[in-house]
Amino acid sequence: MLHISNNNIDSHEIEKKVYALQTLGTPRSGRVIAYWLIGIFVFFFLCLFLPWQQNVQGYGYVTAFAPKDRPQTIPSVIAGRIEKWYVQEGQKVSAGDTILVISEVKDEYFDPQLPERLQEQIKAKNEGIAATQTKINALEDNIAALQNGLKFKLQQAANKLQQARFKLQMDSADYEAEKINMQIARRQFQAGENMYNGQLISLVDFEKRKAKLQETQAKLIAYQNKVDVARNEIINAQIELSSIRADYAKEISKAQSDKSSAVSYLADAQGELSKQQNKYSSVQVRIKNRAVIAPQDGYVVKALKAGVGETLKEGDPVATIQPAQPAKAVELYVKAMDVPLLEKGRMVRLEFDGWPALQFSGWPSVSVGTFPGRVAVIDYVNSKDGKYRILVTPDNEEEEWPEQLRLGSGVSGFVMLNDVPVWYEIWRQLNGFPPSLQSPTAGAEDSVDKKKEGEKDAKK
Template structure:
């Protein structure tokens, strides 16, 4: 009888201890997750060199790959040529005409004045002859037209000489400055494109997959590297509708690794409903209602530098 009593007491003790132990852990199980990172290129090119391997940890600013973009060098030469040309135009606008240009204009002006004087003398002679009816109307009109053309040529050359003597107009200088700014902007754009040859890590991360190999063509926007942020760990729990009311955004939780027994203090930052597709209630309205499923996103608030986390590893919530 005593033996049975001892066995019964032992069983009750074990059940009691088991019940106490179960009270520490909720039925909600979650998974370890990491913020994902995808790295692509803005420009198309051929992969010249890859400097990392899958599974490697890299730091922010590390060079991951080198892309060969041959068009960059050609566009850089074009941009530098445009800058040289625009700078020459601006210098010419500031300096005005040279002595050689003035000499050429003076020579053209003197020749035009000589032609005008000759045309004037011819006009005077034919005018008297026309009044005496010695020449026809057509001959007189031709001489008159030549005189008008000679005067117009002299006026144009005189205006050109006045312009180069007084200096370049303000609008021409501003136009030359605009051309220089545009050429310099084009060069800066090419230099920025040259920097895109280097694929740089945007944050501390682990490289999980490399989608292409050296020599293959990389198109703009295509993810060359995929990985996880080193400091981007969080926990994801799926909670049924019947228990979601126990949680609120901002609540603090204690997360435990069931294998290492490490505990982490964490906070709920988001609660959202997971997508729910057709279930039995859509065809059988009288069937018992199914529960909606919600997701908790929980981030650590305590120091986790001494803990080890693996993606999709199981974690538990302590009460």
């Protein structure tokens, strides 16, 4: 190495023969591993700065968005016994199709001619009501006639009373005039008597004056009798007037009493008629309810009663029906701490049971087998387990949900939130911090705007 000797030394030959020198160098495999580790470290370090979309995860199942589209049980409105089934489980039915027929178990409805008998009772009651109404009309006419007769009779009696008063006045005047004549005749008689005693007149003249006095006395008595008779006629006219009032009042009162009784009977009859009509209508409805029908188009999912002859109570369910072509939605349950981050219109990625999927919750664009949706409903109260329910509807502007999807299928979903770096998400998860709060994504706002524009165009 110092070139003191003329003999050359081959360093490569020495390194090959001396093992200790070989151990001082770095093995080639080690350098390769080091390069790989450095590359992997750099790769993961760079990945820390990649964007990551925060999300809220929830689990649930497929349901129908509208309550009318959800599975429903069909009850038996009346109590009865199953007579015949018209459907099978899984069979498609239309609205109004008969599912089963039941027969009566209550003895009051055993009569097969019950509606006809009720109609006969109603007809008879209507005839009775018509007859009673005719009687009431006749009584009203009778009362009116009695009132008119009373008016005429009172007028007649009043005229008679007035005539009696006029007659009393005339007879009284004649009586007063005759009293004057009596005074004159008495004076003439007294004067004639004096003159006869003084022999100034003859006996014949005196007797004439005496006869005139007696005649005047007789007339005065007659006129007195006429006055008394006239007074009695006035009293009789007054009595007759009172008697007419009493007699007609009695007859009118009796007619009014009969009318009141008829009106009371008519009211009772009309009440009974209403009850009979109500019973007839109830029987008609009950007869229709003997056939349990499908309320809407759908499929018979399950028969809840089996066999023929089984008795049912009022309100007992007989079958479960699933409406046809329901508007599907997803019912997800999220934690209470995540509810403040959710708003209507946020994007959701869904993974349905039975559909293979590769889900990257933070990178929805590279996920495979997931389907889009939008938050439509957020419950205001929690469920029994403390979680909150949200309803997710399909996003019509993106990929449609599978046609084969059935109600009740399990679903896991991710509600998309804000974009953050990967390192921030790792740091947030390690510290247990909530995701960043932000308004719904621009895509949701754009879709809402597009829907509004579409509605305006449709109205135009």
